Amino acid sequence: EAGVTQFPSHSVIEKGQTVTLRCDPISGHDNLYWYRRVMGKEIKFLLHFVKESKQDESGMPNNRFLAERTGGTYSTLKVQPAELEDSGVYFCASSQAGASRSGYTFGSGTRLTVV
Amino acid sequence: GDSVTQMEGPVTLSEEAFLTINCTYTATGYPSLFWYVQYPGEGLQLLLKATKADDKGSNKGFEATYRKETTSFHLEKGSVQVSDSAVYFCALSDVGNTPLVFGKGTRLSVIA
Numbered sequence: 001e002a003g004v005t006q007f008p009s010h011s012v013i014e015k016g017q018t019v020t021l022r023c024d025p026i027s028g029h030d031n032l033y034w035y036r037r038v039m040g041k042e043i044k045f046l047l048h049f050v051k052e053s054k055q056d057e058s059g060m061p062n063n064r065f066l067a068e069r070t071g072g073t074y075s076t077l078k079v080q081p082a083e084l085e086d087s088g089v090y091f092c093a094s095s096q097a098g099a100s101r102s103g104y105t106f107g108s109g110t111r112l113t114v115v
Numbered sequence: 116g117d118s119v120t121q122m123e124g125p126v127t128l129s130e131e132a133f134l135t136i137n138c139t140y141t142a143t144g145y146p147s148l149f150w151y152v153q154y155p156g157e158g159l160q161l162l163l164k165a166t167k168a169d170d171k172g173s174n175k176g177f178e179a180t181y182r183k184e185t186t187s188f189h190l191e192k193g194s195v196q197v198s199d200s201a202v203y204f205c206a207l208s209d210v211g212n213t214p215l216v217f218g219k220g221t222r223l224s225v226i227a
Binding site: 003004006033035037040041042043044045048056059091093104105106107108109 | 119151156157158159160161204206214215216217218219220
């Protein structure tokens with residue numbers, strides 16, 4: 001079974017530019033999560049999709065971040081315009097319905113650097 | 116709100132040394148507890164988990180016991196290898212379909 005795939009693996013952009021991160025979850029996984037780790041800090045929850053619906057977006061830092069999940073399949077996370085403090089590693093994870101307490105499957109992450 | 120506190124790193128050990136990474140938590144409900152590991156250049160992988168008090172999770176020689184009385188879930192390994200060098204994250208998931216709450220991570224370096 002293919003794992004959770006994220007791309008790009010690395011992105012370096014200038015402040016003010018736009019970046020779109022993509023996550024392909026494991027096929028059949030209804031739950032999709034985005035997390036972010038800013039350098040040296042905790043991995044923080046951003047948002048949670050159940051199929052194509054946003055179940056919880058309480059972790060989204062501000063309205064420069066826009067997440068979508070087209071047709072309940074892959075998800076994108078757009079940052080527009082990017083700021084220096086957006087730098088970090090963005091992780092995506094997926095799980096089957098009702099499986100959250102068993103742990104998720106994470107992708108390798110996208111390292112975003114805003115300069 | 117829920118939180119996880121784990122020991123600050125980095126931790127540097129010689130091969131075959133004993134490893135302990137402390138983790139304590141605060142939760143409003145009765146959480147499941149996890150240790151995740153991130154090897155260099157890879158994503159987060161579930162290392163082990165425990166879902167109720169006194170459960171012991173184990174994998175690849177690592178162990179952690181869910182201690183409700185001390186709200187702890189310390190990670191241990193009796194003899195580390197160079198290949199164990201990675202960042203280790205303690206995490207919890209509270210009741211219901213709540214997101215994982217992570218600690219800051221502890222970087223472990225094992226030298227030959």
